Structures are given as structure tokens and as C-alpha cells.
Amino acid sequence: MREQHLHDILRHLPAGVVTLQGPEMRVSFANEAMRTVLGPAVREGALLLDGGNRLPADLQEVLRQVYRSGQPFVAQAYGLSAAFTDGDDPTTHYYDLAFEPVREPAESGDVTGLLLFAVEVTVQEEARLRAHALALETRHLDARLRVLTETAPLITFTLDAHGVCTYASPQWYRFTGQPPTADLTAIWPLLMHPDDRLRVLYQAQAARQAGTGWSYEYRLRRYDGQYRWVLSRAQPEVHPPDPPVYWHGALTEMHDQRELAEALRRGEAELRFLADSIPELIWTATAEGLIDYYNRYTTEYSGLTLDELGPAGWVSLLHPEEQAVAARAWVLSVAKGTPFEGQYRMRRHDGYYRWHIIRARQLADERGPRWFGTCTDVEDQNRLHQALQTQYDELARAHHDLDTFVYAASHDLRQPALNLRGLFDELRRTATFADPEQEHLLGMVDGALGQLDATLHDLAATVRTQRPQQEPVELLDLALVLEEVLLGLRPQAQQRGARLDVEVEEAPGLLYGRANLRSVVHNLVSNALKFAHPERPPHVVLRSYLTPAGEPVLEVQDNGLGMELDNPQTPVFQLFVRQHTHVEGTGVGLYLVQRIVRSQGGHVEVASTLGEGTTFTIYWTQPE
Amino acid sequence: MRSFVLFTKVYILFAALAAVLFSGSLMIHIAYISRAVHPLSDKDLQHLLAQCRHDNARNQVTGILFYSHGNIAQLFEGEAEVLEPLFERISRDGRHSHVRKLVQKPISVRSFAEWSMAFHPIEPAGFEALQGFLSPQALPPLPTTLSIADAMLVELVRLAVFPDREVPEAPAPVQP
Numbered sequence: 001m002r003e004q005h006l007h008d009i010l011r012h013l014p015a016g017v018v019t020l021q022g023p024e025m026r027v028s029f030a031n032e033a034m035r036t037v038l039g040p041a042v043r044e045g046a047l048l049l050d051g052g053n054r055l056p057a058d059l060q061e062v063l064r065q066v067y068r069s070g071q072p073f074v075a076q077a078y079g080l081s082a083a084f085t086d087g088d089d090p091t092t093h094y095y096d097l098a099f100e101p102v103r104e105p106a107e108s109g110d111v112t113g114l115l116l117f118a119v120e121v122t123v124q125e126e127a128r129l130r131a132h133a134l135a136l137e138t139r140h141l142d143a144r145l146r147v148l149t150e151t152a153p154l155i156t157f158t159l160d161a162h163g164v165c166t167y168a169s170p171q172w173y174r175f176t177g178q179p180p181t182a183d184l185t186a187i188w189p190l191l192m193h194p195d196d197r198l199r200v201l202y203q204a205q206a207a208r209q210a211g212t213g214w215s216y217e218y219r220l221r222r223y224d225g226q227y228r229w230v231l232s233r234a235q236p237e238v239h240p241p242d243p244p245v246y247w248h249g250a251l252t253e254m255h256d257q258r259e260l261a262e263a264l265r266r267g268e269a270e271l272r273f274l275a276d277s278i279p280e281l282i283w284t285a286t287a288e289g290l291i292d293y294y295n296r297y298t299t300e301y302s303g304l305t306l307d308e309l310g311p312a313g314w315v316s317l318l319h320p321e322e323q324a325v326a327a328r329a330w331v332l333s334v335a336k337g338t339p340f341e342g343q344y345r346m347r348r349h350d351g352y353y354r355w356h357i358i359r360a361r362q363l364a365d366e367r368g369p370r371w372f373g374t375c376t377d378v379e380d381q382n383r384l385h386q387a388l389q390t391q392y393d394e395l396a397r398a399h400h401d402l403d404t405f406v407y408a409a410s411h412d413l414r415q416p417a418l419n420l421r422g423l424f425d426e427l428r429r430t431a432t433f434a435d436p437e438q439e440h441l442l443g444m445v446d447g448a449l450g451q452l453d454a455t456l457h458d459l460a461a462t463v464r465t466q467r468p469q470q471e472p473v474e475l476l477d478l479a480l481v482l483e484e485v486l487l488g489l490r491p492q493a494q495q496r497g498a499r500l501d502v503e504v505e506e507a508p509g510l511l512y513g514r515a516n517l518r519s520v521v522h523n524l525v526s527n528a529l530k531f532a533h534p535e536r537p538p539h540v541v542l543r544s545y546l547t548p549a550g551e552p553v554l555e556v557q558d559n560g561l562g563m564e565l566d567n568p569q570t571p572v573f574q575l576f577v578r579q580h581t582h583v584e585g586t587g588v589g590l591y592l593v594q595r596i597v598r599s600q601g602g603h604v605e606v607a608s609t610l611g612e613g614t615t616f617t618i619y620w621t622q623p624e
Numbered sequence: 625m626r627s628f629v630l631f632t633k634v635y636i637l638f639a640a641l642a643a644v645l646f647s648g649s650l651m652i653h654i655a656y657i658s659r660a661v662h663p664l665s666d667k668d669l670q671h672l673l674a675q676c677r678h679d680n681a682r683n684q685v686t687g688i689l690f691y692s693h694g695n696i697a698q699l700f701e702g703e704a705e706v707l708e709p710l711f712e713r714i715s716r717d718g719r720h721s722h723v724r725k726l727v728q729k730p731i732s733v734r735s736f737a738e739w740s741m742a743f744h745p746i747e748p749a750g751f752e753a754l755q756g757f758l759s760p761q762a763l764p765p766l767p768t769t770l771s772i773a774d775a776m777l778v779e780l781v782r783l784a785v786f787p788d789r790e791v792p793e794a795p796a797p798v799q800p
């Protein structure tokens with residue numbers, strides 16, 4: 001009964017129990033737990049060492065040894081494949097196995113059997129194995145971290161909450177040239193640039209007290225005594241809720257970047273200074289056309305702050321009538337990348353609008369497109385321009401009035417002059433003079449009257465050309481017109497024994513006013529005859545041709561006295577200016593030629609050599 | 625005639641008083657541009673449109689948002705105490721970055737009757753009928769209540785978001 005009770009207890013034990021009888025290890029009792037360990041074959045009466053049980057050889061050997069020696073044995077964390085009991089499950093289970101020899105009688109007798117306990121320790125064993133693997137991994141990571149921290153091109157360090165430096169990677173020693181025995185905490189601040197030291201120590205302490213990380217730049221003395229800019233960044237190691245105890249960080253040398261940035265900053269600062277010093281409104285805009293900089297003068301001129309000006313506020317400075325136009329033009333410029341230019345009135349701080357030329361151009365380089373603009377005050381120029389325009393208009397009016405007056409006067413004077421001439425002729429016919437001196441006097445009066453009439457006639461002709469397009473333009477046969485004009489000059493020509501050559505074959509036709517053409521030719525040819533050289537008969541060549549550009553030209557060449565072209569006292573085409581005062585004339589001819597040709601859009605060129613002759617070249621039309 | 629003048633004076637006084645009393649509910653508008661962190665899909669845009677319209681209608685926020693290829697620009701208007709915290713939230717929103725505020729200033733009247741969004745859906749069908757959706761090709765002209773400077777700002781940001789949009793020819797500038 002007691003044994004039965006004991007068996008019941010053993011059967012429900014969570015540990016495996018099996019009792020074995022005799023050297024052939026016959027199972028006399030095995031509980032369920034043991035069957036999950038050694039397999040379903042472990043039943044009462046079965047032979048454990050039978051090959052059919054497929055017990056691992058080492059286990060069989062231990063069973064035999066314990067039986068033979070009578071010494072108990074404990075095997076810890078013995079691994080048994082689960083496939084041993086359940087063919088499909090390959091996992092390994094671990095058991096603490098206790099082998100207890102059974103003696104009969106107890107204590108003193110021979111060994112007659114074995115008691116085998118099995119307690120599963122799979123979970124513990126797996127945990128142990130995991131811990132082992134972790135330890136290996138940690139060692140591996142540690143090694144990797146060490147290699148990395150000691151080979152990376154930066155200095156790593158660790159500080160504690162009191163600012164004591166507990167670790168600095170070997171790069172620190174290499175960079176600073178300090179011996180490995182150096183007291184890091186004491187010497188580090190001494191290696192900082194004196195100008196940076198206080199700031200860095202303060203910032204580091206403030207960060208430690210606040211429990212935050214830091215990032216700042218300072219100069220650290222290198223082994224060669226040079227101070228190099230370094231970036232120090234550190235983060236606290238935090239295990240909430242405790243305050244951080246360690247700060248880990250890295251120092252990176254960034255001297256070159258810093259120098260470059262410094263140079264850029266300097267360059268930019270200088271440009272800004274320049275822009276701020278110019279008394280002109282200067283601004284820059286982003287690729288989108290939004291203003292991101294106004295120079296100081298802009299705020300002074302407008303009386304607005306940079307905030308008030310804003311990215312588009314410049315438009316509100318313009319005169320209300322011009323805002324919409326300027327805004328549209330600017331949007332269009334930005335859209336197309338084309339330069340912006342326009343004249344706009346811009347409001348000064350006192351409310352007065354001044355004219356400005358606003359110009360902006362787009363700069364496109366590797367930093368992306370952006371705009372540079374200026375507003376140039378042209379108020380004064382505009383006022384000057386307006387004043388000049390007013391004066392010009394007044395002068396033009398006065399000039400016109402004068403012309404009208406001259407025309408009216410010459411016209412009005414011609415009638416009395418003609419009357420005078422008639423009366424004089426009548427007087428000459430009826431009266432007789434005894435004195436031959438008086439006859440000579442009469443001749444002089446006659447000449448003077450003729451000259452007065454010619455002058456009045458020329459004056460009237462001159463001012464008539466004032467009104468352009470008075471005369472209809474027609475296609476003229478040059479040969480015909482020239483012949484007519486020369487016919488009119490025949491008396492003078494014959495008197496001087498002149499030779500007149502006309503060459504119009506190259507450009508026989510001309511679209512021009514008939515009277516104008518006649519007037520020009522008449523004046524030039526009569527001049528050529530008038531200013532002939534006393535030692536040779538005049539020879540005048542009139543040639544019509546086309547320039548390479550197709551403009552019609554008339555050339556009038558003589559072999560006369562010639563002119564001084566660059567004498568400021570006697571400009572060639574000036575009214576009433578006469579170069580050869582010994583020859584009678586009114587000084588109107590060339591002025592008239594010039595005015596006629598110019599009024600039709602052409603121009604006159606003159607080449608002359610004193611004593612050899614003069615060539616006038618008339619370009620009838622305006623060059624294209 | 626006298627009574628009319630008096631009435632006008634009283635009215636002006638009343639209006640001035642009202643302006644002082646209601647100065648607490650100051651109207652402002654804010655414009656900004658930003659970049660979306662991820663390009664937005666049709667579904668994202670539709671969702672954004674629906675959500676913003678709902679929120680903005682509740683808070684009486686009106687305005688317009690432009691979106692194209694990750695570029696965002698928005699002009700919105702409403703009461704200062706609504707808009708300022710709203711912009712705070714917008715600028716902290718992780719869905720976009722590079723938020724650049726272009727303008728924030730008081731306005732006397734609203735220029736937009738509602739809040740709407742203009743973008744190019746990949747599948748335009750179905751969007752046309754969506755409340756508050758505007759096609760970038762068929763944007764309405766800017767309200768004339770905007771100052772010219774503000775209208776130009778909106779034109780510029782619209783141009784930055786939709787660079788292919790046709791820009792009307794500018795008339796020649798006035799010559800003095």
C-alpha cells in the first residue's frame with residue numbers, strides 16, 4: 001500500500017524517475033515524465049540497454065560505470081535531442097541527470113540496480129547559452145568600437161558629470177602631441193586658444209548642468225603649436241530617471257571649412273558694406289523673384305523697415321499709377337529670366353515721388369539663379385532734360401518766328417526794291433548827267449540795287465525750305481533737269497569760258513522735288529563758276545551715281561579756289577558767312593543747299609583743297 | 625442737409641468706435657512657401673484638401689494653396705489669434721520642410737471667399753467636381769482687394785510652384 005502510494009507520488013512528479021534492476025538495466029518503474037525524456041520505450045519490464053532504445057552511447061556507458069563502481073554521478077545540462085522521443089522534433093532539451101546506485105540491502109550491500117532522476121533545465125541552459133553568445137558579441141562589438149574610435153579621423157572622448165575627462169581616444173594624443181600620461185582634465189583647457197577657453201568651459205559646464213548635449217567650435221593647439229579650429233559635439237548618456245552621468249562626444253577638425261566659410265563671410269560682408277555705402281537703392285532677390293536683401297540706403301530713402309519692405313513691398317513704394325505695370329513687368333522678367341528695366345516714380349520717406357530707373361539682372365551660376373537690382377535716381381536728369389526740352393521748344397519757336405519774319409520781310413521788301421529799280425531805270429532813261437563820275441555812280445547804284453534784289457530773293461528761297469513736303473516729290477530725269485539749270489547759267493559760263501560736264505548715266509533718275517533739285521544744282525554750279533581760279537578756266541563736273549548701299553548721289557566737282565574747311569571763323573554751311581569776300585555774293589547759297597538736302601533726310605559732304613578745287617557730294621536720301 | 629451731415633458724422637464716429645472695440649479680432653493674412661518631404665499622391669492631395677477645407681471652414685480661414693512637384697505655397701487669411709497658432713502648427717508639420725514665411729500683415733477685408741487648393745492631379749478625372757479644387761490651368765484672376773504688392777507676391781509664388789504657367793505680357797512701362 002505504501003509502495004503503491006509512493007509510486008503514485010513518483011508518477012506525478014514533474015521530474016523523470018526510472019528505477020532499473022540488474023546489470024541488464026531492466027526497467028522496474030518509470031514515470032510519465034521520464035518517458036518524455038528517454039522515449040516511450042521506457043516501460044516497466046523493458047531492457048534499457050537494449051539496442052532498440054537507441055540511448056546515446058555515452059549515457060549507456062555512464063549507466064554501466066555507475067552500476068559497476070557503485071558511485072553516484074550527476075550530469076548537468078545533458079543535451080538530449082527531442083528526436084529521440086519524437087522523431088519530428090529536432091530541438092535539443094537539456095536535463096540535469098542524477099545516477100544513484102541502489103544497494104541491497106541498503107547502504108552496505110551490493111549494487112542491484114540504479115535510480116535515475118532527470119530534471120529538465122532546457123530554459124536555464126538556453127539562457128546560459130544566450131548569455132555566452134551575448135558575451136562573445138559584446139567582445140566583438142567592443143573590439144569593433146575600439147578599432148573604429150581609434151582609427152576614425154576624429155577624437156572621441158568621455159566626460160563625467162563633474163567635467164573630469166575619463167577617456168580620450170588615441171587620436172587626441174596624436175593631435176596634441178601630449179604623452180599618454182598627460183592629465184586630460186587639467187591639460188585640455190590649456191590647449192584651447194586663450195580667446196576661446198572661457199567661452200568653451202562655460203558652455204560645457206552649462207550643458208553638463210542642464211543635462212543636455214553641446215556643439216561648439218574652438219581652436220585647439222596641435223602638436224606643432226598651430227591652433228586649429230575643431231567642432232566639439234557631445235551627448236549625455238541618459239538612463240531615466242537618473243540625471244546623466246557621462247557625456248560622450250567627438251572632436252572634428254574643421255579648420256579648412258572654417259577658414260573658407262570665414263573668407264566667404266568676409267567677402268560677403270565687404271560686398272554688403274559696399275552695397276550699404278552706395279547712395280543708391282540696391283537689392284537682391286531669390287530665383288522666385290522675392291527680395292531677400294535691401295541695402296541700407298533703401299531703408300533710408302523709403303523710411304520703411306526691412307520687415308515693412310518685405311519680399312514684394314518695393315512695389316508699394318512706386319507711384320500708384322505705375323504699380324500694376326511694374327508688378328506685371330517684374331513677374332514677366334522672373335518667368336522668362338530676362339532683364340528688368342523701367343522708369344518709375346518711387347516714394348521718398350517724406351512722401352515725395354522721385355523718378356528712378358529700376359534695373360535688375362539675373363545671375364545664374366552653380367548656386368542657382370538670383371537677381372541683382374538697382375534703382376537709380378534720375379529725377380535731376382529728368383528735370384534737366386525737361387528744362388532743356390522747354391528751352392529747345394522755345395528756341396525752335398523763336399527760330400520759326402524768325403524765319404517767318406525774314407520771309408515776310410524779304411517778301412515785303414522786294415516790292416519796294418522793285419519799285420526802286422523801276423524808278424531808278426526811269427530816272428536813268430529821262431535824266432542826263434554831265435559828269436562822267438556821276439555815270440559811274442549810277443552804275444554802282446544799279447549794281448547795289450541788283451544785289452539787294454538777289455539777297456532778298458535768296459532769303460525768301462531759304463526760308464521757304466523751312467516747311468518740309470511743301471513740294472511734291474516726283475521721279476526726275478536728271479539729264480533734263482540739269483540741262484535746264486545749266487542753260488540758265490550759260491551767260492556766266494560763257495563769260496568765264498567754263499566747261500560743264502554732265503555724267504548721269506550711272507543713276508539717270510531721282511525721286512525728289514523739282515524746285516529743290518534745281519535750287520541745289522543752281523547754287524553749287526553758280527558757286528563753282530563764281531569762285532573760279534583766276535589762272536584757269538573753270539571746269540565743273542556733275543556726276544550722278546549710286547553708293548554701294550544703293551543711295552543716289554550727286555557729285556559736283558570744280559577746279560576753283562577751294563575752301564578752308566576747318567577754319568572755325570568761316571564754317572562752310574553757315575548763313576551769311578563768306579569765305580571769299582573779294583567775290584560778290586550773299587553768303588546764302590551753301591546754307592540753302594544744306595537746308596534743302598537736310599530737310600529731305602539727306603546730307604552734304606564737302607572735300608576741298610585750297611587753290612585746287614572743291615568737290616560737293618550730295619547724298620539725296622537718308623541711309624537705311 | 626444738416627441732418628445728413630450730422631448723420632454722417634455720427635456714423636463715422638460709430639465706425640471708429642467699432643474699429644476700436646473689435647480691434648481684438650484683427651484680420652491678417654500670411655503667405656509662405658515650403659517643400660513637401662515626400663511627393664504627394666492624388667490620394668494625399670484629396671485627403672489634404674478635404675481635411676483643410678473642413679478645418680479652415682470651421683476656423684473661418686480662407687485663402688489659396690498651390691501645390692506642384694513637392695513645391696507648396698499658401699496664402700491664407702483670418703483672425704490673428706487663429707492664424708498665428710495655425711501657422712505655428714503648419715511650420716512644425718513634419719510633412720514639409722524649408723518653410724519660409726513671406727508676409728504677415730493686417731488686412732481690412734478678406735480677398736478670398738473660401739479656402740481652395742490648386743494642383744495637377746495625375747488622374748484629373750473626378751477632381752474637377754471636388755469642392756475647393758482648382759485646376760492650375762484655369763485659375764481665376766486674383767481678387768482686386770489684394771494690394772498690388774500682395775497680388776504680385778501671390779503671382780510670384782504661383783510662378784515658383786507652376787513654372788510652366790503662361791504669364792500675361794506686360795505693358796510697356798510709363799515714360800516720364
